[in-house]
Amino acid sequence: MAFGFDQLQTFIHVADLGSFTAAADKAGVTQPAVSLQIKLLEQRLGVRLIERVGRRAQPTVAGMDFLVYARRIMQELASAEEAMTPHKSGQTGRVRIGSGGTASAHLLPMAIKMAKARMPGLEIIVRIGNTDEVLRDLEANTLDLAVVTLPASGRSFEIEEFCDDELVAVASHGSSFPEGGPDASFVNEQMLLLYDGGNTRRSIDEWMGSAGLVARPAMEFGSVEAIKELVAAGLGWSILPAMALKRDRAGFLEISPVNPPLVRKLGMVIRRDKHLSRGLREMMKALREVG
Numbered sequence: 001m002a003f004g005f006d007q008l009q010t011f012i013h014v015a016d017l018g019s020f021t022a023a024a025d026k027a028g029v030t031q032p033a034v035s036l037q038i039k040l041l042e043q044r045l046g047v048r049l050i051e052r053v054g055r056r057a058q059p060t061v062a063g064m065d066f067l068v069y070a071r072r073i074m075q076e077l078a079s080a081e082e083a084m085t086p087h088k089s090g091q092t093g094r095v096r097i098g099s100g101g102t103a104s105a106h107l108l109p110m111a112i113k114m115a116k117a118r119m120p121g122l123e124i125i126v127r128i129g130n131t132d133e134v135l136r137d138l139e140a141n142t143l144d145l146a147v148v149t150l151p152a153s154g155r156s157f158e159i160e161e162f163c164d165d166e167l168v169a170v171a172s173h174g175s176s177f178p179e180g181g182p183d184a185s186f187v188n189e190q191m192l193l194l195y196d197g198g199n200t201r202r203s204i205d206e207w208m209g210s211a212g213l214v215a216r217p218a219m220e221f222g223s224v225e226a227i228k229e230l231v232a233a234g235l236g237w238s239i240l241p242a243m244a245l246k247r248d249r250a251g252f253l254e255i256s257p258v259n260p261p262l263v264r265k266l267g268m269v270i271r272r273d274k275h276l277s278r279g280l281r282e283m284m285k286a287l288r289e290v291g
Contacts, residue, residue: 170245
């Protein structure tokens with residue numbers, strides 16, 4: 001009995017996520033189904049692939065060796081599916097994009113609109129996650145393109161910087177800023193509501209650190225939109241991407257550049273061995289234009 005591709009994908013999910021439960025959530029199946037697929041794969045190969053160490057599930061030595069081949073097989077399968085696209089009408093295709101919440105809400109929509117105008121049959125799938133999650137899925141070839149806040153690294157990646165996005169101070173309507181914009185000392189004296197984690201937060205911490213300060217947020221959130229609502233309600237100040245404020249509710253927020261200016265850079269990331277289908281080329285072209 002040969003093993004199936006679903007078993008390979010499940011094994012990769014368990015190895016990457018360190019949990020049968022997390023792998024089940026990612027695949028949209030039950031935990032018993034994941035356990036059964038791993039068991040059948042181990043029976044087929046005659047070796048134990050996954051072992052529990054504490055509360056984590058991780059590959060055995062044999063599992064680590066097999067993981068290399070499992071990834072290669074899944075990559076070849078994805079390439080084989082994509083290679084069939086030119087045999088169709090030439091107007092269809094699929095691009096799977098991974099991105100952070102801000103870029104997916106404020107940058108991708110226009111780029112997707114432009115790409116689909118040039119290629120109406122293009123299917124776009126967007127997954128939202130932090131930089132580490134998105135790059136891990138890109139490495140596993142379950143994504144075709146990542147749009148992330150830089151820096152990003154990986155020997156198998158090609159990275160193209162395409163957009164500068166200023167980080168600005170944000171306060172509720174009626175608040176006043178120092179002339180020339182608030183500096184790190186002024187900002188750190190406010191009731192701060194900051195984004196939790198990721199390269200955007202790292203940029204803010206480094207900006208504070210260059211002034212010899214450590215950010216002391218009163219609250220931290222994983223959503224820029226939630227922070228905007230709380231700031232608008234007068235519950236604190238924040239530093240947010242200007243991109244997320246382009247369509248701000250008129251009159252509810254005061255916005256100012258900080259001093260010195262703070263800019264985050266967005267990049268497109270693909271695998272070096274990725275076949276550049278027409279759909280992927282159109283999507284990358286559109287991102288360069290809107291960036």
